[in-house]
Amino acid sequence: MANFFLDNDDLRFYLERALPWDTLVAMTEMGRDDGYASVDEAVAAYRDVVELVGELVADEIAPHALRLDHEGVRLENGEVVFPKTLARIFDKLREVELHRMCLPRELGGMNCPFVLYMIACEMFARADASVMTHYGFHLGIAMALLLFSVREGSTTFDRDARRIASTRWADAIEEIASGAAWGSMDITEPDAGSDMAALRTRAELGADGVWRVTGQKIFITSGHGKYHFVIARTDGAVPRQGMAPGEGLGGLSMFLVKAYDDGPGGRVRHAQIAGVEEKMGHHASATATIVFEDTPAELVGEVGEGFKYMLTMMNNARIGVGFEALGVCEASYRAAKAYAAERWSMGKPIARHELIADMLDEMKTDIAGIRALAMEACVGEELTQKLELEAMVLGAEGDVDAKRREREIARHKRRTRAVTPLLKYLAAEKAVEMARRAVQIHGGVGYIRETGVEKLYRDAAVMPIYEGTSQIQALMAMKDRLSAVIKAPQAFVRKAAQARFRAMSARDPLERRVARLTVACHQAVQHLVAKTASEKLSGxxxxxxxTWLGELKGGWDPKRDFAYAMLHAERLTQMLADEAIAKALLRQQARFPERRPVLVAHVERAEPRVRFLLDRILTTGERLLGDLAAADPEASEREAG
Ligand SMILES: Cc1cc2nc3c(=O)[nH]c(=O)nc-3n(C[C@H](O)[C@H](O)[C@H](O)COP(=O)(O)OP(=O)(O)OC[C@H]3O[C@@H](n4cnc5c(N)ncnc54)[C@H](O)[C@@H]3O)c2cc1C
Incomplete structure (x- = not known):
C-alpha cells in the first residue's frame, strides 16, 4: 500500500510548509545541548518519523483491518486476550519504539512535538480506528503521568541543562514507553456519563496513609492496562459553595491506580476486569468494566482537584479524537473516490455523475477544513503546555520573559479553548457522515462486509459519543461564547463593528465573504444573548x-437562564466551526497563495449552510421551549411566582 503520509498532499503541506516549526522546535528543545543543530535538522528528523509511521500503518495495519474487525478481543479468565494479528501489530510498534515519540530524551523518549504524535494518530486511524485508540492509551497516558507530575510539583528540573531531573512516575513512564504496559482513563459509571457531578466511585484515606478506591467504572477503553487514572469522590474535598463535602464537581479527586502487579507467582490483580463489551465497531479495542474494591491508589495533586486534572487530560483526548475522526474521514473519502472512479453506471463512471461528484467534492473540502482546525487546536495546546513547562524549568529567578510568556499562555489557552470543542464536534460528526456517504457511493456492495466501508461507518459512530458527546461539546462552545459577551459586551460590539466593516470594505472579495460569515455568527450570538438576557431581565x-448590572454580570443559572441558547447550541457550533475554518484558511492563503482554492471551496459550501443555520436560530424554538416549560413543574412554578 502507498505510504499514508506521502500519498496525502494536504498532510504534507502542514509538515513541509505550514506548521510553525521555528517556534515548535524552539519550545520542544528549550535550548538543550543534546538537541538538533538547526530547525531544518529537527524537521528532517520529524519527517523521517512521520514517513516511518505512514509506511508502517499502510503495510502492517490497513491490510489487516477487516481481520482485526472480525477477530476482535476476548476476555479469558479475567484477562483480555489479543488475537495474533493484533498482538503482532503491537509487537511491531514496540520494536520501532513508537511509544517513545514525544517523551523527553532524559526519559528515554525521542522528544518529538505533540503535533507529530497527532499526525501519527490520524494515519493510524485511517488504517484502523480501534488500533489507533489502543495505541493512544500508551503514549497518551505516559505523557499524562509526566504532565500531572509537573502540574502537582513532583517533577524537578536541572535548570542549567534545561531538562527534567526527576519525576514522580518515572518507572511507570518507562514501562509504558517500552511497550510493556499502558493505561486508561476511568471516568464513566453506570449512572454518570455526561453528568460527571453524578459520579459515585469513592476514595478514602486509610489510617495507614494509603488511599483506597471503591466503585465500578464502565466503557473503559484499554481498561486491561496497568495504570488507571481514576476519578473518584473524596469526602475531604474542599466543598464548593452550598455543597456538602464530597459533592458536585468540586468533590472529585484524581487517582492513579495500579491495576495489577506481575511477580514470580504470576499476576496479582488489584482491580478486576468484570467484562468486555461487544460493540458495534472498534472491535480491536477492549472496552472494559473495571471494579475497584478498596484498591490502593495514589492521589494526584490535591484533594478536590480531580475535575481540573480530568479537563487537562480530556482536552488532549478531544484533540486526539479530532485527528482520529480525520483519519476515518480520509479512509472513507479515499475508498469512495476509488470506487466511484471504477464503477460505471449509465455510460460513465459514477464519479462523473453530478450527485456523486458533489458528495466527493464536499468530502474533500470538509477534510481540508477539519485538518486546518485540528492543526490549530493541536499547536495551540502544545504551545500552551510547553510555555507553562518552560516557566517551571526556568523558575522565577532570571525569568526576564515571565510577563510576555504569561500573555502568550493566556492567548493560546483562549484560542485553544474556543477551537477544541468545535474540532471535536465537527470532526466526529463528519466522520459519521463521510463513512455513511462512502457506503452510499458503494451502493449494495457498501453494505457488504468485505468492502470494509460498512466497518468505517460502525467505527465512526462512537466518535460523537466518547470524550464528551457532540451535545456536550456544543453546550461548551455556546456557553463560552455567550459568557464572553455577557462579561465584556463592549468588546463584542467592537468586534462586530470591525467584522461588518471588513465585510463591506476589505479589498479582497474573498476576505469580504469570510467577514460575512463572522457577521452571521455575531448575529446568532447577539440574538441568543438578547433572548437569554430578556428572560433574565423579566426575572x-x-x-x-x-442590582441589575450585578445580576446580569454574575449569578447565572445555566439550567434556567440558557434554555433558548441551549436549544440552538449545535446550530451555533456548526456556524462557529465554519467561521473558524474560513479564518484559518484565509490566514493560510495569505502566506501560501496556492491554498486559495481550498478557501474558495470551503466558503462556497459554508455560506449557504451558515445562512440556513442563522435563519433557524432567529426564527425557531419558541414552540418547543413552551412545550418543555409546560412539562417542567419547576418552570411552571417560577412563571406563576
Ligand atoms: C467505545 C467506547 C469507549 C469509551 N471509552 C471510555 C473511556 O476510556 N473512559 C471513560 O471514562 N469513558 C469511556 N466511554 C464512555 C463515554 O465517554 C460515555 O458513553 C459518554 O461520555 C456519554 O455518556 P453516557 O453514555 O452516559 O450517555 P449520557 O450522558 O446518558 O447521554 C445520552 C445522550 O444524552 C445527551 N445529553 C446528556 N446530557 C445532556 C445535556 N445536558 N444536554 C443535551 N444533551 C445531553 C448526550 O449527548 C447523549 O446524546 C466510552 C464509550 C464507548 C462507547
Missing amino acids: LRGRPLG
Missing part, C-alpha cells in the same frame, strides 16, 4: 435597578 422586574 429582575420589581428589583432595584442598581
Whole structure:
C-alpha cells in the first residue's frame, strides 16, 4: 500500500510548509545541548518519523483491518486476550519504539512535538480506528503521568541543562514507553456519563496513609492496562459553595491506580476486569468494566482537584479524537473516490455523475477544513503546555520573559479553548457522515462486509459519543461564547463593528465573504444573548435597578437562564466551526497563495449552510421551549411566582 503520509498532499503541506516549526522546535528543545543543530535538522528528523509511521500503518495495519474487525478481543479468565494479528501489530510498534515519540530524551523518549504524535494518530486511524485508540492509551497516558507530575510539583528540573531531573512516575513512564504496559482513563459509571457531578466511585484515606478506591467504572477503553487514572469522590474535598463535602464537581479527586502487579507467582490483580463489551465497531479495542474494591491508589495533586486534572487530560483526548475522526474521514473519502472512479453506471463512471461528484467534492473540502482546525487546536495546546513547562524549568529567578510568556499562555489557552470543542464536534460528526456517504457511493456492495466501508461507518459512530458527546461539546462552545459577551459586551460590539466593516470594505472579495460569515455568527450570538438576557431581565422586574448590572454580570443559572441558547447550541457550533475554518484558511492563503482554492471551496459550501443555520436560530424554538416549560413543574412554578 502507498505510504499514508506521502500519498496525502494536504498532510504534507502542514509538515513541509505550514506548521510553525521555528517556534515548535524552539519550545520542544528549550535550548538543550543534546538537541538538533538547526530547525531544518529537527524537521528532517520529524519527517523521517512521520514517513516511518505512514509506511508502517499502510503495510502492517490497513491490510489487516477487516481481520482485526472480525477477530476482535476476548476476555479469558479475567484477562483480555489479543488475537495474533493484533498482538503482532503491537509487537511491531514496540520494536520501532513508537511509544517513545514525544517523551523527553532524559526519559528515554525521542522528544518529538505533540503535533507529530497527532499526525501519527490520524494515519493510524485511517488504517484502523480501534488500533489507533489502543495505541493512544500508551503514549497518551505516559505523557499524562509526566504532565500531572509537573502540574502537582513532583517533577524537578536541572535548570542549567534545561531538562527534567526527576519525576514522580518515572518507572511507570518507562514501562509504558517500552511497550510493556499502558493505561486508561476511568471516568464513566453506570449512572454518570455526561453528568460527571453524578459520579459515585469513592476514595478514602486509610489510617495507614494509603488511599483506597471503591466503585465500578464502565466503557473503559484499554481498561486491561496497568495504570488507571481514576476519578473518584473524596469526602475531604474542599466543598464548593452550598455543597456538602464530597459533592458536585468540586468533590472529585484524581487517582492513579495500579491495576495489577506481575511477580514470580504470576499476576496479582488489584482491580478486576468484570467484562468486555461487544460493540458495534472498534472491535480491536477492549472496552472494559473495571471494579475497584478498596484498591490502593495514589492521589494526584490535591484533594478536590480531580475535575481540573480530568479537563487537562480530556482536552488532549478531544484533540486526539479530532485527528482520529480525520483519519476515518480520509479512509472513507479515499475508498469512495476509488470506487466511484471504477464503477460505471449509465455510460460513465459514477464519479462523473453530478450527485456523486458533489458528495466527493464536499468530502474533500470538509477534510481540508477539519485538518486546518485540528492543526490549530493541536499547536495551540502544545504551545500552551510547553510555555507553562518552560516557566517551571526556568523558575522565577532570571525569568526576564515571565510577563510576555504569561500573555502568550493566556492567548493560546483562549484560542485553544474556543477551537477544541468545535474540532471535536465537527470532526466526529463528519466522520459519521463521510463513512455513511462512502457506503452510499458503494451502493449494495457498501453494505457488504468485505468492502470494509460498512466497518468505517460502525467505527465512526462512537466518535460523537466518547470524550464528551457532540451535545456536550456544543453546550461548551455556546456557553463560552455567550459568557464572553455577557462579561465584556463592549468588546463584542467592537468586534462586530470591525467584522461588518471588513465585510463591506476589505479589498479582497474573498476576505469580504469570510467577514460575512463572522457577521452571521455575531448575529446568532447577539440574538441568543438578547433572548437569554430578556428572560433574565423579566426575572429582575420589581428589583432595584442598581442590582441589575450585578445580576446580569454574575449569578447565572445555566439550567434556567440558557434554555433558548441551549436549544440552538449545535446550530451555533456548526456556524462557529465554519467561521473558524474560513479564518484559518484565509490566514493560510495569505502566506501560501496556492491554498486559495481550498478557501474558495470551503466558503462556497459554508455560506449557504451558515445562512440556513442563522435563519433557524432567529426564527425557531419558541414552540418547543413552551412545550418543555409546560412539562417542567419547576418552570411552571417560577412563571406563576
Ligand atoms: C467505545 C467506547 C469507549 C469509551 N471509552 C471510555 C473511556 O476510556 N473512559 C471513560 O471514562 N469513558 C469511556 N466511554 C464512555 C463515554 O465517554 C460515555 O458513553 C459518554 O461520555 C456519554 O455518556 P453516557 O453514555 O452516559 O450517555 P449520557 O450522558 O446518558 O447521554 C445520552 C445522550 O444524552 C445527551 N445529553 C446528556 N446530557 C445532556 C445535556 N445536558 N444536554 C443535551 N444533551 C445531553 C448526550 O449527548 C447523549 O446524546 C466510552 C464509550 C464507548 C462507547
